[in-house]
Amino acid sequence: MVPVSHYLLLSVVLFSLGVAGFLIRRNVITVFMSIELMLNAVNLAFVAFSRHLGNLDGQLFVFFVIVVAAAEAAVGLAIIIALYRTRESLSVDDLDSMKL
Amino acid sequence: MAALFYIVAGVAVLAALSVVLQRTPVYSALSLIVVLCSLAVLYLLIGAEFLAVIQVIVYAGAIMVLFVLVIMLLNARRETPGDRSRLAPLLGAPLLAVFLAEFFFVIVKQLPRGSESSAAPLDSGPAAIGGLLFRNYVLPFEVTSVLILVAILGAVVLAKKEL
Numbered sequence: 719m720v721p722v723s724h725y726l727l728l729s730v731v732l733f734s735l736g737v738a739g740f741l742i743r744r745n746v747i748t749v750f751m752s753i754e755l756m757l758n759a760v761n762l763a764f765v766a767f768s769r770h771l772g773n774l775d776g777q778l779f780v781f782f783v784i785v786v787a788a789a790e791a792a793v794g795l796a797i798i799i800a801l802y803r804t805r806e807s808l809s810v811d812d813l814d815s816m817k818l
Numbered sequence: 819m820a821a822l823f824y825i826v827a828g829v830a831v832l833a834a835l836s837v838v839l840q841r842t843p844v845y846s847a848l849s850l851i852v853v854l855c856s857l858a859v860l861y862l863l864i865g866a867e868f869l870a871v872i873q874v875i876v877y878a879g880a881i882m883v884l885f886v887l888v889i890m891l892l893n894a895r896r897e898t899p900g901d902r903s904r905l906a907p908l909l910g911a912p913l914l915a916v917f918l919a920e921f922f923f924v925i926v927k928q929l930p931r932g933s934e935s936s937a938a939p940l941d942s943g944p945a946a947i948g949g950l951l952f953r954n955y956v957l958p959f960e961v962t963s964v965l966i967l968v969a970i971l972g973a974v975v976l977a978k979k980e981l
Contacts (some may be wrong), residue, residue, distance in 0.1 A: 737917075754877075
């Protein structure tokens with residue numbers, strides 16, 4: 719049986735990679751995918767603690783996180799499409815204001 | 819079991835690195851699908867079978883398809899290096915290292931070797947999850963449905979031709 723701390727360490731590493739991607743990437747879609755990576759790292763921590771504490775609530779939280787991530791992806795990608803129509807660019811340097 | 823965990827964890831970390839380091843968005847998206855699938859395998863190993871299935875269907879299936887479709891729709895190419903200052907990575911890398919070290923310290927200190935869970939394996943099938951969802955978490959569940967509705971409407975309004 720793998721100790722729960724190894725799951726948590728993996729979760730922290732994935733979260734840090736998500737933060738790094740969010741900061742260094744210039745393409746807005748890749749930045750968005752880095753956010754998904756962070757959400758998944760947190761999900762892994764939820765599941766690991768759920769197993770560690772013998773409580774199913776953690777897994778339910780993961781369901782809610784997945785639902786919110788789906789809603790976020792739908793709205794966020796729609797915003798990206800709307801911005802691309804007016805700016806003709808996907809670089810975050812050009813997308814510095816939300817006003818169309 | 820343990821060996822499988824370390825193999826899959828290694829695949830997940832490598833694929834996550836690839837998500838961050840690839841300059842072409844579609845490569846990042848494909849790497850992210852690998853991360854999501856390896857996380858599903860980890861969920862299976864830890865005994866969250868239903869969650870693993872949902873992860874593959876909803877995340878790797880639905881959400882990532884949306885990402886790949888948008889990447890193709892907008893014809894997102896290899897990103898060109900900007901003319902920004904190099905200060906952000908230079909300052910960010912040590913901060914990220916501190917963040918990692920802090921977490922490693924806390925986790926190793928709080929959960930030393932041998933503090934393995936004594937909890938019995940959970941029944942995390944659809945019946946148990948559904949029972950909990952509709953008994954203890956009815957209100958969040960209903961709010962979630964409103965959230966999804968708002969997201970659908972918002973996406974439709976935003977993606978209309980004339981805004």
